[in-house]
Amino acid sequence: MLVIENCRLTWSDFVADYSLTVKAGHLCAVIGPSGGGKTTLLHMIAGFETPESGTLTFAGQNLLPLAPAKRPVAIVFQDHNLFPHLNVTQNVGLGIRPSLHLTENEKQLIAQTLEAVGLEGFDIRKPGEMSGGQRQRVALARALVSGRPLILLDEPFSSLDPTLRRDMILLVDEMRRKRPVTILMTIHTPEDAADVADQMAFVADGKVVASGRPTEILNSALAPRIAAAVSNS
């Protein structure tokens, strides 16, 4: 279980104060207006931002003293997930070993995972030769092979067209059924994930304003604010 309690971060023009709980094995969709603090929340869990106060634990372990590389966390960004000079296998391999000295078993694991995300035979392609959707599949495969139990997806599919976006979300859903991972995913259009997510959190002005089952959130008094957030950005 991921437990965030009163984690406070202060900038000159923005204050964030997060409290959120996500059950182990759940997929939590994070929605809200841009500039409201969705990405900061994920960056804080990953260790790129350090809260001045509050607690952050996952599976009972305190994450705050850990360096980003030591946290049980894998992250996928909206863009620039892959290093352009490395091929697909190498890019995925970074999730296991940054030195890229991979064992036969690890290479096999990479091949299997690439097959699972629908990229069989793409192993020696370079990112520049692939579409945006394919590149995000590679990033997803890397998060999966890393074996880290908490996966953060920061607007992972927002730059893809609606049909492809939906396909990718279904792929994420399929993957998490095969292995025990907890996922936090920020998304732009709540409808995309309303039926796959176990939980939905509405983040605005640096706070988790509401959290619950997707249907509850989407049909709550927040509905007009959610609609405004979607249409404004």
Next chain:
Amino acid sequence: MLTLRLPHPGTLVAFAILGLVAGGFIALATFDGGAPTLFSIGPYLGRVLAFSIIQATLSTVFSLALGIGLALALVRRSFPGRSIVLAALSTTMAMPTIVAVFAVFAVYGRSGWLSEGLVFLGWPGGISIFGYPGILIAHVFLNAPFVARITLDGLNQIPAEHWRLATAFGFTPAQIFRHLDWPMLRAELPGIAGLIFLMCFKSFAIVLALGGGPSRSTLEVAIYEALKIDLDFGRVAWLALIQLVICLSMTALLHWAFTRPPVGHTVRSLVRRPDANAHSLKILDAIVLAIATLFIAPLALSVLTGLRNIPDILEADLLQAFITSMAIAATAAVIACILALALASAARRRRLVLRSPRIAAFYDFLPDTLLAVPPFALTAGLFLLIQRFGDPSSAGLILLPLINGLAAVPFAYRFVAPHLLTVEERYGRVAASLGVTGWAKLTIMDWPVLKRPLAAGFALAMALSFGDFGIIALFGGTELVTLPYLLYERLGAYRLDEASAIGLVIVLVAFLLAHVSGRLSHAGH
């Protein structure tokens, strides 16, 4: 029905430029007087070529090493005064070569700071800077900051996500260099290296003043000496042809293989580099910063000593030289802007209206070829042409702004061309459907977008021309004196105190113009 249409102004300009260059060469080659064969100047040519290539290679290697080291150290470290260092790096790029020559004399010369320091410490013998040491010091002083600046811009363009990934994966400093810094460097280095090699290969003022012997010449200096000392037009033509072929092939290679989008105004990435804490890199960066400071700071600061000598040079000839320099620079800038505008608008018409990208690419390449034309040979050729028609004594007044203007066309073109293309892409169809063409199109559609980049190009062209010590070396004398010529004269007479004041004035004007240019080009974005 037969209609007579005037060609596009850009077409006329292109033909005029080609005509000038070809005419100059033909005039040189057909000037009567026993023209030497290539064979007869062979051994001399071999020595000059070997020296040009060796000094340019060494200058490039040292500039890259210091520049890249400095960029990496600056991007990893923050310290008080860092922003001043960054600003200083940008300004050294506008430092005129003749002022760099002064700086080398002031710091490493016979009575320079280093010499005096060594004497104070009890070192008996003097140090000689002529030949390789002086030339390399001046070239590295001018080019290392340029390398550092371009590398910094490249490093700042690495996406923030990649730094976060490097942090999340726990990359070691070596892995960070391999996966983040090196791919960027590998993409940028060949272009930067080629450009620096070309500039050092063509180097004139620095090699003329610091070479210290007839065998230590670049082709450019050899052409100058053939003109000034021997009046051997045949040899000038041969040397110029070889220089043109070498520089043109290098320019073409650089233009086609390594052109990259111009560097934008980059903000420093807010993500902290995860390798900033590594102890080995802290030591390395401290060493690099110390070397860079010890090397660059005295040279840069030596110019400031001119401040106390300013009263000594406030005579009539300084004011006269200042006015002459300004007038030549302004005329050159006007010429550069008009030519660049005409060529860029022809390139745009070919690319977007007539749909012939190949001809457009030729127009894009033409300004860069001007960098390959040896200015002395072109000047000599045009001088021979002019003297058939008029009074050769006033040739300098016509040729100086013209040659300086031509040399500045590639820089003005880079400011103007992208904006012209953007306007056409946005409003071209509207203008066409309304029937707005020609002059009206230029004033209504283009001018509002063009005025800032054009002014920026004008200021930079003026800065370049103002500090240029090139063909003024041929025409300078009692009749015609520019500030760089005055500085060269004082250096030749070992009047370092007066030279420092003149150098300071040149640098101040050049930096001010370059600064205005930078402000104008960034303000639009």
